[in-house]
Amino acid sequence: MTYLRPLFRHPRLPRNTIGYTKKEYEGALSTLCAGCGHDSISAAIVQACFELSIEPHKVAKLSGIGCSSKTPTYFLGNSHGFNSVHGRMPSVATGASLANRDLVYFGVSGDGDTASIGMGQFVHVIRRNLNMVYIVMNNGCYGLTKGQDSATADAGSVGKAGTPNPFEAIDLASLAIELGASFVAQSFSGDKQQLIPLIKAAIRHPGMAFINVVSPCVTFNNNKGSTKSYDYVREHLEATGTVDFVPEKGEIRVAYEKGTDALISMHDGSSLLLHKLAQEWDPNNRISAAGALQQARVRGEILTGLLYLNPLSQDLHATLHTSATPLNRLSEKELCPGSAVLEEVNAGFR
Structure with a gap:
């Protein structure tokens, strides 16, 4: 058995605006279980980057430990990548972003990597509004260690071992809104029509963009009684x-059912066009978004889609007034301006 992709591709594959086919956005063949929802999320990331014509070498993928954190191997093989220790992906992402703001940062994590050992890091990377896409592949269990309940497993849900979970779940989407994330969405790995435009x-989005994706574990958490199963x-x-x-200058063709539409403007001139089904919900209002999540939870439903977006977001670079030039491009003169400049800085603190 091989885990290398064949080199041959059809010569007439569609190309994006920079001349790349999807081949340039692929990675190694997945070694996850057949049917794993995480592979569907990887495919959605590939499609999103292809459609946006992002150059792969301008993407950095960062992850922690877990089945989800293996997935950066399976997409964007020509991009930068760093597999950190358990729960510490946000720290690495913060350092990398502050050193080079010119890259698109993907933080890939799981419900254990984020909601348990990495909770402290998750909290602070959100409140700092780091400019990154933070995706949690949420299956409610620890797939690498035989399926124990994770902190996001719903109370009363039954895992493969047959024992109901006695503890309340951590709702990561609600927590992200409470902590001040400027873009919060929730989706399902089996719904690519929703997931791709969200990515x-x-x-x-200029700031912390958090997407919680329910991604069933086909081996340990896809049984009757599990609230994270496909059914x-x-x-x-x-x-x-x-x-x-809607890209800044792109065309959109949409067929809508009866209902209301909401056009959410992004900072760069692109937009999210929503055909609203949840009537008592305003995506630009944190209180409304948090309430909609809680109401869905009371009804036993999983609310998906764009939940909250702050169009006036100010990311960490703007807050700290960091260098617009990546640190590895600064000259010695810029990095060491001399004793006179140091004396002027010191004088400002006297």
């Missing part, structure tokens, strides 16, 4: 609305 919008999620999904990403 595209998250990439364009349960499909039966209990409630979407905020139909989501379409």
